[in-house]
Amino acid sequence: MRLNFPARQYPLPKTDHRKSMTRKTTILLAFIALKFLLQYVLILPSYDLHRDEYLHLDQADHLAWGYMSVPPVTSWIALIIKTLGNSVFWVRFFPALCGALTILVVWKTVEALRGSLYACVLAATCTLFSALLRLNQLFQPNSVDVLCWTTLYYFLVKYIQTRSPKWLYGIAVVFAFGFLNKYNVAFLVIGVLPAILLTEHRVLFLNRHLYFALLLAIVLISPNIIWQYQNDFPVFHHMKELSERQLVNVSRADFFKEQFIYFIGALLVIVPGFYALLFYKPFGKYKLFFFSIVFTLVVFTLLRAKGYYAIGIYPIYIAFGAVFVAERLKSVWLRAAFIIIPITIFIPVSRVAFPNKTPKEIVDGSGRYKRAGLLRWEDGKDHEIPQDFADMLGWEELAGKVDAAYAQSPDPESTLVLCDNYGQAGAINYYSRKNVNAVTFNADYVNWFDLSKKYKHVVRVKNAWEREAEIKETAPLFNNYSITDSVTTPYSRERGATIFLFVNAKVDINARISREIQEEKW
Structure with missing residues (x-):
């Protein structure tokens, strides 16, 4: 069964x-x-x-x-x-x-x-x-x-x-x-x-x-x-x-x-x-x-x-x-x-909050940026675009124009590229096609000067508002100088930064650099 x-x-x-x-x-x-x-x-x-x-x-x-x-x-x-x-x-x-x-x-x-x-x-x-x-x-x-x-x-x-x-x-x-x-x-x-x-x-x-x-x-x-x-x-x-x-x-x-x-x-x-x-x-x-x-x-x-x-x-x-x-x-x-x-x-x-719009678009719609407090820079003042965005403009242009000035030097190997701030020096070193070793007395670069070279010429990058002061202070130390170019990128924090070429120094450039380094460190 x-x-x-x-x-x-x-x-x-x-x-x-x-x-x-x-x-x-x-x-x-x-x-x-x-x-x-x-x-x-x-x-x-x-x-x-x-x-x-x-x-x-x-x-x-x-x-x-x-x-x-x-x-x-x-x-x-x-x-x-x-x-x-x-x-x-x-x-x-x-x-x-x-x-x-x-x-x-x-x-x-x-x-x-x-x-x-x-x-x-x-x-x-x-x-x-x-x-x-x-x-x-x-x-x-x-x-x-x-x-x-x-x-x-x-x-x-x-x-x-x-x-x-x-x-x-x-x-x-x-x-x-x-x-x-x-x-x-x-x-x-x-x-x-x-x-x-x-x-x-x-x-x-x-x-x-x-x-x-x-x-x-x-x-x-x-x-x-x-x-x-x-x-x-x-x-x-x-x-x-x-x-x-x-x-x-x-x-x-x-x-x-x-x-x-x-x-x-x-x-x-x-x-x-x-x-x-x-x-x-x-x-x-x-x-x-x-x-x-x-x-x-x-x-x-x-x-x-x-x-x-x-x-x-x-x-x-x-x-x-x-x-x-x-x-x-x-x-x-x-x-x-x-x-x-x-x-x-x-x-x-x-x-x-992001650099996903062009600077022109940011300026045209600046109201929303101002309401968010993003136009206020570390100096406590409002500017046209956020500071971080302004710090991301004009660098490649600067490097290209410094390369051009460097190539005009009578002897590039004995030419110092001296900048006003670490952003300029770092950007030039990053984008340069000439293997330029740019330095500045600002930040860590003060420790990175190569004084094994004997400098006779200087490519100088100077902030726009100090152009005349640079001519008055530095031009007498050289036989000749010229303004080769400047940064023109709109809304860049470096806009107007001027590029000088000083040639044939009348003084010992290396000795002056050494004194500047010691004063900056002190």
Whole structure:
């Protein structure tokens, strides 16, 4: 007899873990790909590099453990860029890479906080569509700085979760790398240490591994400290000059205003994140992060810091906020809205925050730039276009015209190309077809004069408003001189910069340069 048993009812199989991880990885990679794409398309090819970028690129030819304005990490990256061909593509690639890695660290922080896939996507969206898109366009220490801040906070989260000493040593290594990139990372420590004292994590100061990690950090940064000592601590001179010329024009009210602007699309996540750090029970052990941001912002405010110095603070708080918001939002429509809002806000912001319009178009629509405060330069005055954009114009023209003047010299090999500022010197060195070694008594170039050559002629690049003074001061030292050309690019900060050719010196040029160098260093 045949028995007919009912078919066995097996439970539906759970979603395969590998498929889930593959889906997660695919979404993450999509964000990273979009990050790279936006970094390149949000800038018109007609813009040159920024004046600061030329200085950093020139550091590749003058490797040292320190420079007058920055520690050495930027020069290491510049050397890699030079090895890869020194093209604009690679100059923009590495800041974009730092931005992509920042998104990755934020994503990993959400995962460490047990956030869902939606929380990861929300955090990545808020991080992507923020001021980081502008920051990551320029080859400056700032992109590495933000990455180091975010990574340090992430390692602190992991230490709180595991109490494993390896995270303390990881913090030490990242801090040292961040310090060797930009001293700004010290303000993170200034904020975190008192915050630890205010919470139950104060027992950390009884952990011997903390002091071993501190020793490791000191050893790693010591080459730069020794360099500073050997060079009479130029960082203090730079900070004094910065305070007198730029930070004195920084309004504390503007500092806080800029904090809102930088991550305006992420405020719906960041603000709940602050609340969660104080009152959300699963975040109870992370309360020190709330106190940390308070201490850091207070110090920045007291020192009249520029607004962008604090950008590195916020990505970690986006991670906290995304986890909390994702846990609270159950409606599909609300979840979709929280993803759409940062993108929607970014669209009008992108119309003014990026060099994706010609200078003429910016001037014609200057109202929106003025309302956003973008026409105000570091001198405290409003100008025709944003300062950063003006600093990305006229450089290639300048280099071409200096090349032409250099070729007119009776003996190019004994001709010095002397500029007024580091932007001019760096841009000439970057774009020159004549392998010109331009220098200036400004910034690190004061250490880069090649006095093994005997100079008889000078190609001089002088700011427009000092043209007559240059003729009066320098012309008597030579048998002949001519004005060969000037920068004509509209709206360039260097517009009007005049190119002189002084030939057949009547005095010892090398001796005068040596005196100038000593006076500048003194």
